Amino acid sequence: MREYLAVLMIAWVVTYLATGPVREVAFRFGAWAPLRDRDVHTTPTPRLGGVGMYLGLLVALLAASKLPMMQIRFFQSSRTVPALLIGCTMLIVIGIVDDRWGVDALIKLAGQTLAASIMVLMGVQLTWISIPGVGIVSLEPNLAVTVSVFLIVGMINAVNFVDGLDGLAAGMVAIAASCFFVYAYRLQHGYDISSIVPAATVSVVLIGMCLGFLCHNWSPARIFMGDSGSMMIGMLLAAITILEFGLIDPDQLKYVAGSQSTATYKTVPGFLPLVLPFCAVALPVADTVMAVIRRTRAGRSPFSADAEHMHHRLLQIGHSKRRAVLIMYFWSALISFTVVMFSVSSQSRPVVLGAMGFAALGLVGLLLPRVRKHLDDRAGRVRPARLRGKHAAAGETAVERQLAHTGSGLENTPPPRP
Numbered sequence: 147m148r149e150y151l152a153v154l155m156i157a158w159v160v161t162y163l164a165t166g167p168v169r170e171v172a173f174r175f176g177a178w179a180p181l182r183d184r185d186v187h188t189t190p191t192p193r194l195g196g197v198g199m200y201l202g203l204l205v206a207l208l209a210a211s212k213l214p215m216m217q218i219r220f221f222q223s224s225r226t227v228p229a230l231l232i233g234c235t236m237l238i239v240i241g242i243v244d245d246r247w248g249v250d251a252l253i254k255l256a257g258q259t260l261a262a263s264i265m266v267l268m269g270v271q272l273t274w275i276s277i278p279g280v281g282i283v284s285l286e287p288n289l290a291v292t293v294s295v296f297l298i299v300g301m302i303n304a305v306n307f308v309d310g311l312d313g314l315a316a317g318m319v320a321i322a323a324s325c326f327f328v329y330a331y332r333l334q335h336g337y338d339i340s341s342i343v344p345a346a347t348v349s350v351v352l353i354g355m356c357l358g359f360l361c362h363n364w365s366p367a368r369i370f371m372g373d374s375g376s377m378m379i380g381m382l383l384a385a386i387t388i389l390e391f392g393l394i395d396p397d398q399l400k401y402v403a404g405s406q407s408t409a410t411y412k413t414v415p416g417f418l419p420l421v422l423p424f425c426a427v428a429l430p431v432a433d434t435v436m437a438v439i440r441r442t443r444a445g446r447s448p449f450s451a452d453a454e455h456m457h458h459r460l461l462q463i464g465h466s467k468r469r470a471v472l473i474m475y476f477w478s479a480l481i482s483f484t485v486v487m488f489s490v491s492s493q494s495r496p497v498v499l500g501a502m503g504f505a506a507l508g509l510v511g512l513l514l515p516r517v518r519k520h521l522d523d524r525a526g527r528v529r530p531a532r533l534r535g536k537h538a539a540a541g542e543t544a545v546e547r548q549l550a551h552t553g554s555g556l557e558n559t560p561p562p563r564p
Contacts, residue, residue, distance in 0.1 A: 171197075195362065219343040220347050315375075
C-alpha cells in the first residue's frame with residue numbers, strides 16, 4: 147500500500163504543479179475556450195489541462211519503475227507501459243490540435259481508433275470474459291481485438307461527452323478509478339493475484355492525475371482539461387478495465403476462488419461494467435447513449451454538440467453548478483461502490499438496503515429545487531390574495547372607526563330639495 151500511496155501523491159503533486167505553467171502557455175498559444183450558447187462558463191478559459199495531466203502521468207510512471215514491487219510485477223512482466231505511453235501520446239497530440247484549431251469529429255474518431263488499435267495490438271486487450279451463469283468464455287484473437295478497440299473508443303468518448311461542468315469529468319473518473327483500485331487491491335492481497343498489479347498501479351496514477359488537476363478545475367475553473375485531457379483519461383480508464391479483468395489468468399482465479407462458478411461470482415462486480423456496459427462510469431455511458439439516440443433522431447450527427455446532457459438538465463432543474471457536479475459525484479460513487487460491496491460482503495441484503503437508503507436521499511436532493519420552486523410559486527399565488535384580504539379588512543375597520551368618532555352624520559345632512 148505504501149508504494150501505491152507514494153505513486154498517487156507523486157501524480158497528484160506533479161499534475162498540480164505542472165498545470166499552472168500549462169495555463170499560461172495555453173493563453174499565449176491561443177488555446178482557450180470561447181463562449182458558446184451550450185457552455186455554462188461566462189469567461190474565456192484556457193484549455194490544454196490534459197498536458198499537465200500527461201506530465202503527471204510520465205513522472206508517476208517513472209517513479210513507479212523505481213519501486214521494487216511495481217518494477218518486478220509491472221514493468222518487467224508486461225508491455226503495458228509502452229502501450230499506454232504510445233496511446234496517450236497520440237491522443238494528447240490530437241487533443242492539442244483540437245483544443246487550438248479544432249478537428250472534425252470523424253477525423254478525431256479515426257485518431258482515437260488508431261491509438262486504441264496500437265495499444266491493443268501491443269497487448270492491452272481482453273482475452274476472456276466471465277459471464278454469470280455461463281462461466282469463463284475465451285475470446286478468439288480477432289474478436290478480442292475488436293471488442294477491446296470498441297471498449298477503449300467508447301470509454302474515450304463517454305468521458306469526453308461528460309466533460310461539461312467544472313470538475314465533473316476529473317471527479318467522476320477519479321471515483322471510477324478508486325472503485326477499480328479497491329477491487330484490484332482486494333484481489334492482490336486477498337487472493338494473492340500478482341497479475342492485478344498493473345491495473346492497481348494505473349488506477350492510483352489516474353486518481354492522482356485527476357485530483358491534481360481538480361485543484362485547478364474546481365468551480366470556478368481556472369483551466370479546462372480540453373479534449374487532450376478527457377480523451378487521455380478515458381483511454382486510461384478503459385485500459386484499467388482491460389488490465390483488471392481481461393489479463394488475469396482465469397485458472398488462477400478459479401483456483402483461489404475454489405471453483406469456476408465461485409470465480410464467476412467473484413468477478414461479477416467487475417464485469418457488470420462490461421454488461422451495462424460500465425457500472426463504475428454508468429452515468430457517462432448512459433449520457434453518451436442518450437446523446438447518440440437524441441441526435442440521431444433529430445437528424446444530426448452523433449458527434450454534434452448540444453446542451454441537453456445530464457449536467458445541463460440538472461442546471462435547468464435549478465441546481466447550481468457545484469451542486470450539479472456533487473450530485474453526479476454522488477450517483478457515480480453510489481453505483482460503483484455498491485457493486486464493489488457485493489464482492490466484499492457475503493450477505494447482499496444489507497448492501498441492497500444501504501444502497502436503497504442512499505438512493506432515496508439522492509432523489510430527495512435531486513428533486514429539492516423543484517419542490518422549492520413549487521412552494522415558492524404557491525406562496526406567490528397565496529400572498530397577493532392574503533394581502534388583498536388584509537387591505538379590505540383594514541379599509542372596513544378604518545371606516546367603522548371614523549363613523550364611531552363622528553357619528554353617522556345623517557342628522558347634520560340637509561333634507562333633500564323637493
